[in-house]
Amino acid sequence: MARVMLVTPDYHCGVVESAGRWPHLGFVYIAGELRKAGHEVKIYDAMSKGHRLEQIIYNIRNYGPQVVGTTAYTASFPAATELLRRVKEIDPQIITVIGGVHATFCYKEVLEGHPSIDYVVRGEGEYTLPHLLEVLESGGNPAEVPGVALRRGNEVLVTPDRGFIQNLDELTPAWDLLDWEDYTFYVYPGSRLAIISTSRGCKHTCKFCSQQKFWRQTWRARSPGNVLTEIEYLVKEYGVDIFFIADEYPTADRERWENILDGLISKKLNALFLIETRVDDIIRDEDIIDKYRRAGIIHIYVGIEATSQGILDKFSKGIQESDSKRALDIIHRAGIVSETSFVLGTPDETPESIKQTLAMAKAYNPDFAHFLLLAPWPYADMYEEVKNYVATYDYAKYNLVEPVIKPEAMTTDELFQKVLECYRSFYFGKIPEWTSLKNEFKRRYAIQCMRAIMDNSFLQKHVLSLGRMPKMVRDLLKLLD
Incomplete structure (x- = not known):
């Protein structure tokens, strides 16, 4: 051996x-x-x-x-x-x-x-x-x-492909081999964070995405009982109190997902959960969104990606532009933190199109937004459409932060500066809103997230600049002291 x-x-x-x-x-x-x-x-x-x-x-x-x-x-x-x-x-x-x-x-x-x-x-x-x-x-x-x-x-x-594992419940993760003290969620100082998977795959066809390609547009799921047993084990055995559900699409099967929510509610584990899903599933689940919150879900990421139907269709996103704002509103009404992303840097990007995306991002009003630069994965469906605009083949830069594609109307440096302006404008606009939130949970959560950004994010260097932190940020962070 x-x-x-x-x-x-x-x-x-x-x-x-x-x-x-x-x-x-x-x-x-x-x-x-x-x-x-x-x-x-x-x-x-x-x-x-x-x-x-x-x-x-x-x-x-x-x-x-x-x-x-x-x-x-x-x-x-x-x-x-x-x-x-x-x-x-x-x-x-x-x-x-x-x-x-x-x-x-x-x-x-x-x-x-x-x-x-x-x-x-x-x-x-x-x-x-x-x-x-x-x-x-x-x-x-x-x-x-x-x-x-x-x-x-x-x-x-x-060699020939190996077929996907059909019964995910048969796998036995080696949780005991982890150094658990290494894992934490900065928003909750002193927390212990686990990442779990309740399903694998996604049947959608987003052209920029690596995951639907990796899983060949299939979706398989663990049974609700198996998932709940694992969560309870991690809480009791390792003191996990924050879970990040890593699935690309955990909510794909509503009946199964609702069984998981019901199980979490009944077990009363006092654990908190962060998930990612699609805007159309949030709209589908509007009638049970209260169960999300009661089950401990405090943070939902939904991939909006674009603010125009034309770009959504170009990305093969499979959602309607009007659904994005509605999904975010549903999340907010449930008292859950919302997060989303907007993809910038396509070959036809211009300063004006970026300005329009920023304006729509503010109108959608997620709690947190990422302005991500399109990365041309060499295996993605859209690679052939963008390969002539690739400005660097240094894979280390394919991180959604650094510009890899050069738009026809912009330099890569201009593109990067415009993206940083989006972050600066969006978050400096959110700070007054956060300080006046009546929901105490969301207020403290938002402020602590800003502290995490200040301490750990690339934005610390490029947007906020240590040594000259804006007064409004300093005042916000004092609310936690």
Whole structure:
């Protein structure tokens, strides 16, 4: 049996990380299945620990693994490949494996350009990685393992796809392998945060999205009882009090979703939940939105992406522009915090179109808004439409923060400055509103979120500028002192 270390790469961009630190859920699931197969496994979440590459390599060397696995989305791919290159310097005999969205689709590029990577695990890894290690240990042919890519001399071989796991309830996540003190939600100082998955996939066809491609527009779900048992276990065993439900689309099946809500209400676990879903499901669930709040859901992200029907249709978003404001209003009436995003930086973007998006964002009035720069994932449906406008091929910049596409009418620097102006205008306009909120929960939540942004977000550097924090921000934060 092998000694396996699963390591997150040293990558940070200051967007998602501004809210908190949460476990790498994929590793938790893969580690559980590796352990079932008899392997010794260690999860090393270097990203959450804030460890830099030299420290990561030092800790890997001390552990002495026979197998090192990492994962990468497009922006973290350069950091992941550098990690595995350094692992091979420790010992060329260490088996190196990479998985994740980018490697799944770009396995040929991965293996041709990075000789330090031995294997790519494509798609779901829970069954593929244990199968691969079993074959390697027995001296078998890894080219017969479904769901991998590998080298044979100068040739890259890809094996047939492995079918999706049909019964997600059978998986056994290795929660005990986490360093739980690393995980917290900054909005609630001292909290313990878990990320869980109740379903996998999405049947929609958004052209900029990697997830519908990864899951091949399918959707599978765990049973409500299995989900509720896991939540209760994490609360009682590890003191988790905040949950981020990582599903792309947890509410897809209304009956199942309502059963989960009812179960949370009846269990009275005093846990809080952050979720993501679609505006059309919020409208569908208007009659049970009170259950969301009673079940502990305090924060809902809905992907609006655009404020004109033309752009929504171009993105194949599958929603009506008029539905977005209605969904946000439903969330607000329930006393739940709303968050959304607006995608900027298409090839036809102009200063005027950005100004119009900002105006509509303010009119929609979410509690929190992200103005994200379109990232041209090389495997996304819309890549062919935008590839001639790509300004950089440095994947580390494909993080929705830095401009990658150059619009016809703007430079990338002009685009970036306009996006920063959107953040500055939107949030400086929200501050007076937050201070006067009558809902005490939302008022304190909003103020604490601003503190998290000030402490951790890329906005700290680009918009608020430490050393000259605007007086209105200082006054707002004093309300928490």
